[in-house]
Amino acid sequence: MNKMPSKSESEKMLKWLNKNRRTLLSLYRNQYVAYNDHCVIAHSENLRDVLDIATASGEMFAIYLVPRRTASIQILPIHFRTVARHDWLPNYHVRLKHKDLEISTTMLVDSGAEISLISLKVGQDLGYSLADAESTLLAETIGGTVEYVLRNVEMTIDGHSFIAPVAWLQSITGAEQLLLGREVVFDRFNIEFRQADEQIRFTWREELS
Structure with missing residues (x-):
């Protein structure tokens, strides 16, 4: 099991991901990458194959599931070609744990999603x-409409652990992107989007004065 990146390490990794996202989309669509x-x-x-190889390397890493489709911003089955000049997505590193499997993965912070979401493939x-x-x-x-079950x-996130509901999709929609939604997460943290700096700031609410 790899350790969770520090905040500064995470920012460098996410900057690399954003810079190379289009290359990943062209080379590794519908694959997990450890980066x-x-x-x-x-x-x-195969997620476990990626985890085994990346762990054996001894390198710090995070997991990203590359979407099937390229050159689009995806909201479930609807696709919009981006017209924004600032080509940045608000991704953040989140550690997910289920039984013996624990991964540091990359999720898109989505204030429009009521709860967090994982695709059928990721859940399986x-x-x-x-x-x-x-x-x-x-x-x-x-x-x-889409079918899902709650888990x-x-x-x-940033060393703070909690339980949050996640919608696990039960059909293939093309939505490989993991979404970090509002339920529980936005209650536990104050979240600031700094698009000009290509950063997101999570502040644990108990730390606020």
């Missing part, structure tokens, strides 16, 4: 499964 602040350490559609690779006779829920999106996931 740090200067290179890709491992890549595969993390080891989630449906309980016997478990019913799926329906969520309304711009493009229609409570242990998250760690």
